[in-house]
Amino acid sequence: xxxxxxxxxxxxxxxxxxxxxxxxxxxxxxxxxxxxxxxxxxxxxxxxxxxxxxxxxxxxxxxxxxxxxxxxxxxxxxxxxxxxxxxxxxxxxxxxxxxxxxxxxxxxxxxxxxxxxxxxxxxxxxxxxxxxxxxxxxxxxxxxxxxxxxxxxxxxxxxxxxxxxxxxxx
Ligand code: GDP
Numbered sequence: 001x002x003x004x005x006x007x008x009x010x011x012x013x014x015x016x017x018x019x020x021x022x023x024x025x026x027x028x029x030x031x032x033x034x035x036x037x038x039x040x041x042x043x044x045x046x047x048x049x050x051x052x053x054x055x056x057x058x059x060x061x062x063x064x065x066x067x068x069x070x071x072x073x074x075x076x077x078x079x080x081x082x083x084x085x086x087x088x089x090x091x092x093x094x095x096x097x098x099x100x101x102x103x104x105x106x107x108x109x110x111x112x113x114x115x116x117x118x119x120x121x122x123x124x125x126x127x128x129x130x131x132x133x134x135x136x137x138x139x140x141x142x143x144x145x146x147x148x149x150x151x152x153x154x155x156x157x158x159x160x161x162x163x164x165x166x167x168x169x170x
Contacts, residue, residue: 004047004054007166008078009159011061012071012100013085014093018119021149022085023061026159031150048160050167057163076107080170081115081162088118088146091127097136113165115143117158122148 011019025031027044042063048055060079065071084100086093097116104114116137118128130146137144143161147154 004056005167005170006056006058007080007163008058008060009081009083009162010075010079011059011083011085012066012103013083013117014087014096015064015067017085017087017090017093018149019083019085020061022083022117022119022147022155022158023059025149025152025155026059029152031152033150046159048163050160050164053167055163055167057159059159071103071107073107076104076109079108079112080166081113082108083115083117083158083162084142085117085119086128086133087120088126088128088133089120089123094118094128094132094136101140111169113143113162113169114140115145115158115162115165116140118144118146119149121146121153122150 011023013019021031023044027046042061044059046057048057062071082104086097116133118133134144143165145154145158147158149155
């Protein structure tokens, strides 16, 4: 049997953009509206089959460390991909993407694949248009999509699109 490949993926972005909810939705297909500060899903694994290739994903969530901007080199080490998440209903989380990109450049590996993820697409009151997200991603050479950790829409896509891009590069 062919050996499965191991991909480390990290989820970053401002506090409360929905990083933990995205991971939980991806791993267990559930959404918890009101949860404690951390859902306790700091880490999860999932097996995928892409283009006939077995992939084992190791996905890391920041576990609240972003609150103090104390995410450090060890978190980024070995990551082949990152989901950089903002909340489409809060512009400040989109503006912050620049800072997160700086962190990625500082701590991440050069060839890391980055997907910009506009979360909470279920909310009616958006402050960031889809085109703005697309433009930011395009200008930086990143992937882009919008999703909802609440309804589950496009959540699998976010992880799968990123994984496929990693696989193509590997
Ligand atoms: P984190 O700090 O980035 O890990 O964010 P959380 O996953 O803890 O989510 C922050 C808040 O946003 C919680 O109250 C969630 O219920 C809510 N939330 C997360 N994802 C969504 C979503 O897709 N839609 C909506 N409407 N709320 C969401």
